[in-house]
Amino acid sequence: MNxxxxxxxxxxxxxxxVAQEFTxxxxxxxxxxxxxxxxxxxxxxxxxxxxxxxVYPKVQEGLMEPGPHVAESWSxxxxxxxxxxxxRQGIRFHDGSxxxxxxxxxxxxxxxxxxxxxxxxxxxxxxSENIKVVDDYTVEFKLNNAYAPFIPxxxxxxxxxKDLIMKNVEDGEFGDFGDYGQAFLRDNDAGSGPYIPARYxxxxxxxxxxxxxxxxxxxxxxxxxxxxxxxxxxxTIRTLMNSGQADMIDQWQTPNSYEQLANNPNITVQEDPSAxxxxxxxxxxxxxxxxxLVRKAIAHAFDYQTxxxxxxxxxxxxxxxxxxxxxxxxxxxxxxxPYLYDPELSQQELEASGIDPSxxxxxxxxxxxxxxxxxxGLLLQSNLAQLGIKIQLQEVPWARIVEMSxxxxxxxxxxxxxxxxxxxxxxxxxxxxxxxxxxxxxxxxSRYDVPTVSSILEEARSTIDIxxxxxxxxxxxxxxxxxxxxxxxxxxxxxxxxQNYVEGYKYVGLLGYDVAFYDFxxxx
Amino acid sequence: MSIWLYILRRLIELVPTLxxxxxxxxxxARVMPGDPVKLALGPEATQAQVETFRTQLGLDQPxxxxxxxxxxxxxxxxxxxxxxxFQDVGDDIRDxxxxxxxxxxxxxxxxxxxxxxxxLFSALHRDSWIDNVTRGVAISGVALPRFWVGILLQIxxxxxxxxxxxxxxxxxxxxxxxxxxxxxDALLNGNLRAFVNALWHLALPAFTxxxxxxxxxxxxxxxxxxxxxxxxxxxxxxAYGIGPxxxxxxxxxxxxxxxxxxxxGLTFGALIENAVLVEVVFSWPGISAYGxxxxxxxxxxxxxxxxxxxxxxxxxxxxxxxxxxxxxxxRVRYG
Numbered sequence: 001m002n003x004x005x006x007x008x009x010x011x012x013x014x015x016x017x018v019a020q021e022f023t024x025x026x027x028x029x030x031x032x033x034x035x036x037x038x039x040x041x042x043x044x045x046x047x048x049x050x051x052x053x054x055v056y057p058k059v060q061e062g063l064m065e066p067g068p069h070v071a072e073s074w075s076x077x078x079x080x081x082x083x084x085x086x087x088r089q090g091i092r093f094h095d096g097s098x099x100x101x102x103x104x105x106x107x108x109x110x111x112x113x114x115x116x117x118x119x120x121x122x123x124x125x126x127x128s129e130n131i132k133v134v135d136d137y138t139v140e141f142k143l144n145n146a147y148a149p150f151i152p153x154x155x156x157x158x159x160x161x162k163d164l165i166m167k168n169v170e171d172g173e174f175g176d177f178g179d180y181g182q183a184f185l186r187d188n189d190a191g192s193g194p195y196i197p198a199r200y201x202x203x204x205x206x207x208x209x210x211x212x213x214x215x216x217x218x219x220x221x222x223x224x225x226x227x228x229x230x231x232x233x234x235x236t237i238r239t240l241m242n243s244g245q246a247d248m249i250d251q252w253q254t255p256n257s258y259e260q261l262a263n264n265p266n267i268t269v270q271e272d273p274s275a276x277x278x279x280x281x282x283x284x285x286x287x288x289x290x291x292x293l294v295r296k297a298i299a300h301a302f303d304y305q306t307x308x309x310x311x312x313x314x315x316x317x318x319x320x321x322x323x324x325x326x327x328x329x330x331x332x333x334x335x336x337x338p339y340l341y342d343p344e345l346s347q348q349e350l351e352a353s354g355i356d357p358s359x360x361x362x363x364x365x366x367x368x369x370x371x372x373x374x375x376x377g378l379l380l381q382s383n384l385a386q387l388g389i390k391i392q393l394q395e396v397p398w399a400r401i402v403e404m405s406x407x408x409x410x411x412x413x414x415x416x417x418x419x420x421x422x423x424x425x426x427x428x429x430x431x432x433x434x435x436x437x438x439x440x441x442x443x444x445x446s447r448y449d450v451p452t453v454s455s456i457l458e459e460a461r462s463t464i465d466i467x468x469x470x471x472x473x474x475x476x477x478x479x480x481x482x483x484x485x486x487x488x489x490x491x492x493x494x495x496x497x498x499q500n501y502v503e504g505y506k507y508v509g510l511l512g513y514d515v516a517f518y519d520f521x522x523x524x
Numbered sequence: 525m526s527i528w529l530y531i532l533r534r535l536i537e538l539v540p541t542l543x544x545x546x547x548x549x550x551x552x553a554r555v556m557p558g559d560p561v562k563l564a565l566g567p568e569a570t571q572a573q574v575e576t577f578r579t580q581l582g583l584d585q586p587x588x589x590x591x592x593x594x595x596x597x598x599x600x601x602x603x604x605x606x607x608x609x610f611q612d613v614g615d616d617i618r619d620x621x622x623x624x625x626x627x628x629x630x631x632x633x634x635x636x637x638x639x640x641x642x643x644l645f646s647a648l649h650r651d652s653w654i655d656n657v658t659r660g661v662a663i664s665g666v667a668l669p670r671f672w673v674g675i676l677l678q679i680x681x682x683x684x685x686x687x688x689x690x691x692x693x694x695x696x697x698x699x700x701x702x703x704x705x706x707x708x709d710a711l712l713n714g715n716l717r718a719f720v721n722a723l724w725h726l727a728l729p730a731f732t733x734x735x736x737x738x739x740x741x742x743x744x745x746x747x748x749x750x751x752x753x754x755x756x757x758x759x760x761x762x763a764y765g766i767g768p769x770x771x772x773x774x775x776x777x778x779x780x781x782x783x784x785x786x787x788x789g790l791t792f793g794a795l796i797e798n799a800v801l802v803e804v805v806f807s808w809p810g811i812s813a814y815g816x817x818x819x820x821x822x823x824x825x826x827x828x829x830x831x832x833x834x835x836x837x838x839x840x841x842x843x844x845x846x847x848x849x850x851x852x853x854x855r856v857r858y859g
Contacts, residue, residue, distance in 0.1 A: 031608045039566050115576050116610065120568045186611055202609060203620060204692065204809035231691055231807045235675045240690055243683040399558020399822045402567065406559065422568060441567035
């Protein structure tokens with residue numbers, strides 16, 4: 001018996017083989033599985049597969065725009081403040097009880113009370129006491145003000161089983177609700193989603209088992225058992241994938257890894273433009289970057305093509321702050337023309353500003369380990385040297401960037417930032433980055449504060465008519481881009497790799513929703 | 525003084541050392557740059573959210589008070605809330621500590637089993653071809669980076685030959701937890717299949733981790749034995765006509781091993797440190813990888829707890845080594 005057969009025999013003896021198993025590899029640990037706490041991608045994956053959200057992006061149509069799910073339909077009052085949702089009948093929780101309006105209201109109240117995870121989406125928008133259960137299958141939310149991104153935000157409202165949680169509450173700070181079941185949901189679930197957790201170890205594995213009574217039903221070829229494994233080392237991930245011991249890997253590997261995997265004839269590497277913005281924010285409050293002409297000169301001195309081809313290895317050039325995918329989701333073409341590499345224009349603008357380039361010395365901050373950000377910084381450094389402008393690259397821990405951006409004094413001159421769409425709506429990359437109420441985060445290092453733009457954004461948020469609303473957002477974006485608060489570099493490619501026999505993978509741009517195991521089919 | 529009194533005294537002496545370590549790491553973890561609460565809640569968190577969580581964590585209180593609360597909590601076995609998992613750090617660590625200790629202790633045993641005999645053999649057959657081969661292997665063993673060796677072993681033995689699993693601690697048949705050591709737990713449950721499975725998963729990471737330490741031990745054992753062979757009392761033994769084998773095993777070995785024992789104590793600490801890379805490569809759910817992630821996320825309670833526990837393990841390992849000196853060398857008196 002040779003070594004290979006011996007190995008196979010050992011594998012057969014020790015491992016157990018069951019049909020339609022699926023191994024997914026993720027490089028970050030699954031920190032939580034409680035739908036009031038999750039923020040990162042791996043936790044989101046856990047929640048999406050174990051729970052049902054009120055509305056669900058239209059993944060099958062390839063759009064991130066939300067469509068019906070637990071909510072069968074909804075209506076909005078004239079003034080845009082009262083939303084009434086019709087709840088689908090016959091949805092069963094994993095314990096067999098039926099999902100009702102009461103559970104929806106409870107899920108929202110729980111999220112608002114715990115104040116973690118995605119609760120910020122609704123902070124200041126909705127108060128707990130304004131949630132009303134009209135009947136078993138109708139629930140009403142009365143907002144403080146009209147708020148355009150409300151429905152898109154509900155893709156993060158996952159419905160929990162109220163009775164099950166209330167049976168399992170422990171003492172806590174929420175009065176009658178105790179700890180709101182936080183201790184219970186640490187290792188258990190209270191969902192109605194397609195999968196039930198069979199084993200959960202934060203840093204190594206989440207094992208999911210099909211829920212037979214799932215309301216959307218099951219068909220041949222769907223995945224029955226998922227091994228969601230946490231593997232940090234890139235080389236290990238490649239080895240597992242090449243040897244066929246993994247079926248799919250996450251999006252966090254370097255471009256080189258995907259290139260190597262694509263050479264394997266059994267593996268598909270799927271690339272889509274992501275709903276992510278990579279940009280270099282420029283602090284518009286501090287001289288000399290408070291001068292529009294200087295910012296303009298810098299933005300046109302950057303060699304976009306080289307960055308996209310050599311550093312991002314294929315990416316779409318950003319057209320303004322809003323990722324192109326976010327406009328497409330609402331059937332709109334992005335109207336912004338990308339900034340162009342134009343050294344002559346750059347030179348002219350700089351001269352017009354009247355500032356001596358040799359006096360300009362800027363800092364460019366990027367997070368530790370950010371290889372792409374460092375390369376972009378070096379490219380910018382050499383591009384600006386042509387103008388006589390000096391920049392210094394500073395590699396600092398991410399926690400430090402978060403801290404620096406909290407006050408005007410400590411905000412750096414420039415920072416290289418990846419910014420993912422937070423909810424499926426252009427509002428995420430406009431209001432969240434350019435309205436003064438958002439100031440103080442890594443998203444607002446440009447410290448942009450222009451009253452005319454602010455009032456358009458406010459108006460857009462409270463406009464009910466969707467077309468009018470989108471017009472306003474596009475107008476605001478045009479004005480912002482003309483002010484050059486950032487060098488908008490790229491909508492990088494989202495890459496993911498899977499074995500050829502995996503079918504049904506679709507990327508719509510919304511974090512986490514592409515890895516819903518229910519959508520996949522195995523065709524071996 | 526009896527040995528028990530000595531152990532008791534040494535254990536009491538651990539307290540100020542640990543307290544010093546605690547104060548140091550507590551301060552460092554809290555003054556690391558970056559706002560941990562904002563980082564934990566995400567950039568979009570509202571000010572109210574941040575303030576609420578800050579109060580929950582007790583960060584609104586003066587530092588000395590925070591420290592007092594922490595020590596009081598520690599007495600009750602509470603390590604504080606983790607910023608990543610929102611649960612007590614103790615719960616996070618419980619499982620991962622067993623994983624790391626099992627890996628590190630297995631690696632230590634492997635390192636001793638390979639390293640010490642190899643060094644002895646080299647010393648006995650000094651400058652022979654066996655000695656040269658051993659020394660060559662030992663030098664490369666020290667020089668090769670562990671993560672690289674780990675990746676090579678994965679590709680050759682695990683992926684190409686399929687002899688070992690590539691990652692993880694078990695194939696879904698984890699034994700019921702009593703000690704946190706899968707091998708021991710499996711034996712306690714009488715589950716032979718799980719025991720073999722645990723060993724099978726342990727083999728590559730433990731070997732990868734052990735290799736450089738084994739190489740170091742081999743080199744030191746060799747040098748130390750050669751040193752002992754040069755001593756006058758060995759010459760006297762020779763003069764009495766005692767055979768070389770008897771001299772080596774009966775008279776030289778014990779003396780030679782005292783220095784080796786010191787290194788073994790230090791090796792234990794080094795193994796915990798180096799376990800980070802091995803744990804990452806083999807997806808071993810251990811405390812070292814947990815600690816590294818904690819530092820990046822500025823999860824201060826987790827950083828303090830991990831440092832404290834690793835520090836304690838290190839101190840205890842050195843205590844055991846000190847006790848073993850007495851076993852090896854009758855001249856050592858406890859007092």
